Amino acid sequence: MNDALRSEVLLTFDWKIENITYVGPYIYQKKIDGTYETDFNAVIMIMVLFLIIFSSILTMLISGIKCFYRINKLINVRDMQSVYNNKLQSQLFYALITQTMIPVILMHFPVTVLFISVLVDLNLGTLSDIIRITITLFPALDPIPTMFIIKSYRIAIKSMIKVVFVRPKNTSIN
Structure with missing residues (x-):
């Protein structure tokens, strides 16, 4: 694998292959x-990883659909719940949907593209670095939908911003 990557790593990154550590399948030797x-062992390994990604997405879809129907059933029973509770349930559901889309966009999709590029023997070069960036962004971006979709969190954030950025009019000291 070193021999196969030596020239590409030197041209793309200007690094010597002996100075880096890497992990990856070498399918077409x-x-x-x-x-x-x-190398069919590498192909099988990538197929297993595809299966893991697919099962993760399928689990998210099935769980999301079940949540949608159960929340709608709860919201439609108006005698037992208040309007506030119904709105909160809807907000939590939409927050859940957006929080589900973040790992799909930032982790599942880029890794799937990388695996497909390996299977079709396509060198992404420096574009493969996007995966490192998106996976690093995931923990920072994951809570954001909840903070802006759920009304009580949104109100708390607005009040904190006002406290920090808006100065009181009478700030003179005598």
């Missing part, structure tokens, strides 16, 4: 005669 041999 070039033989001395110029033909390629497929």
